[in-house]
Amino acid sequence: MKPILLLIFIFTFYSYQGQSRNIVNPEKIENPIQKKYSGKIVFLTQNIALENLKDSDFLTSSVFQENGDLGIHAFFDNSLVNYLHQLEPSWTIDELLKKGNYQFSFYVDGKLIYKENLNTGAGTPDSKKIKTSLRIPLVSSKNEDSWGRYLWMRFYMAHNGIDALTAGNHILKIEIRPYLNTGTIKTGPVIAEGQINLTVPSQNIPEQQIALQPIHSNSGWKVSQEKINKETIRNLNKKIAENRFKNITGVVVIKEGKLLLEEYFNGSGRDSLQDTRSVGKSFSSALTGIAIKDGYLKSENQNLKEFYDLKPFKNYASQKDNVTIKSLLTMSSGFDGNDENYESPGNEENMYPTENWIKFILDLPMTENTIGKNWSYFTAGVVLTGDILDKKVPQGLEKYADKKLFQPLGITNYKWQFTPQQKPSLAGGLRMKTLDFAKFGQLYKNNGVWNGKTILSKDWIKKSFTNYFTDNPDFEGYGYLFWRKVYTVGNKSYEAFQSSGNGGNKIIIFIQIPVVIVITAQAYNKPYAHQQSEKIVQDYLLPSLKMSNENQ
Template sequence: MKLQKTYILLLSICFINSCIAAHKSILQEIENHTIGEITFVKDVIPPKDYSKKDILSSFDLKDCKDLNIRFFLDKPLVHYLQKLDTNLPAEELLAKGNFQFSFYVDNTLIYKENLNQGAGTIAEKSTATVFRKPFISSTNEDSWGRFLWMRFMKRGGGEESLTEGSHSLKIEIRPYLETPGIITGNIIAKGEITVNVIKPKVIEEQIKVQPIAANSGWIISENKYDTQKIKELNKKILQEDFKDITSIVVIKNQKLLLEEYFNGADRTTLHDTRSVGKSFASTLLGIAIEDKYIKDENQTLHTFYTLKNFKNYSPEKETITIKNLLMMRSGIDGDDSNPDSPGNEENMYPTPNWLQFALDQPMSKESTNDKKWSYYTAGTIILGDILNKKVPDGLEKYAHKKLFAPLGIQNYQWEYTPQKIANTAGGLRMSSLDYAKYGQLYKNNGVWNKNQILPKKWVQTSLAPQIGLPHTKDEFYGYLFWNKKYTINDISYEVSYCSGNGGNKIFIFKDLPLVIVITAVAYNKPNEVDKIMKEYLLPAIID
């Protein structure tokens, strides 16, 4: 075994050295002073055409459509990782290490991130000495560079630090290794640029609280709130500090307190709230169980499907319950946060049969009777198919008769699976006021206009913090609903909510008479809803 490990290590070193030699020709084309530098460029330029005239000394953040960094190393990343631990072979170094980025604004460290080990290919980190990565891309280029920039700006303090005016932005790159503590090497590349921040001009008339028009379908609330806070929020949205927000609706004590629209949306807009639609699958299952079309949430998959007809059959798959799928604890090897997961939703969408895809997936190797939580969009397709099979006239007509019509919701749009079944994975479009009705139904423990549309027990079970989420201390999951707390003025308020890509939320507060709907189109971008809630909306409307 020792000889085998030594052989692997020697092969790794030989491979790296040969790659370094192969890159000498590239390095010879780059002037010596660029080694160890990060440069900023607008366009995507092939290395052979790259020259000093392409390097930016400054850029205007507001008007910037494309911004790339190109950095030059003396040797590939794996070489620097070997300096941090000389005993590990190359493949293990790359599995435990990567680049560390530090962002300085006006010489103050604002954000530091150790790139996930999966960022970048093994070949790139073993051989490349010249890297080009987008920070801002008009084509939304799929790259760790773009997502790193968004995390710096949205979560790492970048937007707060880059206030209106000119600032210096300095970036340093180091190697890091997790062993399991973090070891960091010396700076291997650094660069600096001037950022000119230009905010859109807004006038007082634009940031005023928007008046609620007639015929909303809601009684208008006479509750007071902090209009100045709302004006500050409106200004942030109009100046694009909070990007891509399309609507905010607040219901307080079952009355309409606030209704505002942005970025071309209005009361008639049907918003694509993505995975908010998953929660509706939970609602319809609760109604179907009450109507006795489905026995209960403890029914197992083998009740509905001959699982041996699908790929990767195992006896354990027979034991998966509706409840497991509602709680994202099926044990199936599907994780939408992991691009390498076979059951990742992006692998499902191109297939001709989403149900087949969902049931074909293997069980996770880590799966046990106490299955771990893993966000598995394809699992909600199974739930939708079960509903479609068991309720009269299919899922779509049943949803209209038993949920939408009683709530007075007439104008909405489903998306569909390839089998033309209403898509319970997401994409159900409604107006903001109708989403508010759905949230208020849960706030009312399933009652609407004195009619018990949804069983009270189902509502309480669905919204309850049933399972703690990984990598968080105080966030939970119920039956296709999320759960957490917001702390305002040292008081914590529990809230359950629907959540969809882009910043779409329906909040149902437990101990406050509040339902809040926020819609947005910031798809695949870090959203700023938590900041909107904690710093503006809740302080403005909590008594």
């Protein structure tokens, strides 16, 4: 064979071999910038189309501003689907897209701070099949809607990026790999990486924003004389003032039934009515327990067929008749509703625009799940518990709640949200003062007794603070509209059950220690909201307390 023919054969053979590794044909890499920076991540502060990019647009250093602009361009030598195909050559394109995406790793000063396997829904299927470059805004002054910004928020706010990027000079490095969930996480090699020198400016915070806030008179609580670690609280206040914990409006600590700490931020105060969103769901649990104690409900094991004729509603099935109040309280009713799945027919966002929320719920189809066994977050089911209560208690739920719960606790200033039928919505949105939310938490800590009067039975609280999903690996547990959460400080663990609402709102009732904590916040729909509130509790509030009575 002549040398030139041999070279053509070799080139064709290896070209074919390379192409055979692909399951789709990616876009051709013809842009000179993309060719030059293949396998690299470059940083920039402007949104510039690929065809207009120049070397001078790329940053090697920048002053970091949380409300500024910072983004990346990542250049690959293949498309994501082809990288995933290399991990599992026998899988179809659809299988690869359903189980895989990019993995991002964030390093600060050489230390891995956060690694995330990007949700498989991030990015469009078409772009994953053919695209060989990505523009990802991380910080945007224009609030550009992008999964990249939420990824950055999770790194920065929820997973200690903000603590790593302290005032001063730092090296931020990002690596991108393909990952595939095959039962275990399988990752490929780094397909793009890059770094930038970031200067984080220091902030001058006035002493008055750092100092502990005095507890003023007329709080409605006895004030604790116990000492708290002031330096730890000062550090917390400083981080809130620096906006390193964002949108926090109130922090209250009750110990042994007395007010130990009361702090307000961001224009909020003692008399502010806090919108704690789904914290209000736990009030449905309490009111159900009160109605059972009073004899208006027989028990939480009653079935829907005792309250509704379900046959005229859509998607009737005998299973629907047997849905229990308990299964609604534990979010395991078997209705086809899951707020964490946008495609779920019972997602709360589908309910709110309708004229009759109860009809919406009772029209829903059932899943094949056994009632009481499979947990999924289902706001509409809590609305249904409110309607059952409204039917059964005298004069309706609004007056009953005021007479049986709020008045005995001395709660006089509060606002419900209402359904289209003007019934109190137990989906959430109940507004009241931070100290009044603390009363609700302390009622549970007191085993249902307030000022010598039994409002809730001890047995109901025990049932409410039982984890009914011990085999669920996705979370730490769930009771009767209370989340189970274990906080760890050093080598000690503190079990709690807590009300939890969008924005990072919490009423936390600890089981083994005589402590109730309330955090109110307005970080609504932010991916870091709950993590930052729980970090405040675990890293600041619990360490600031003297725990001499841990077995109480």
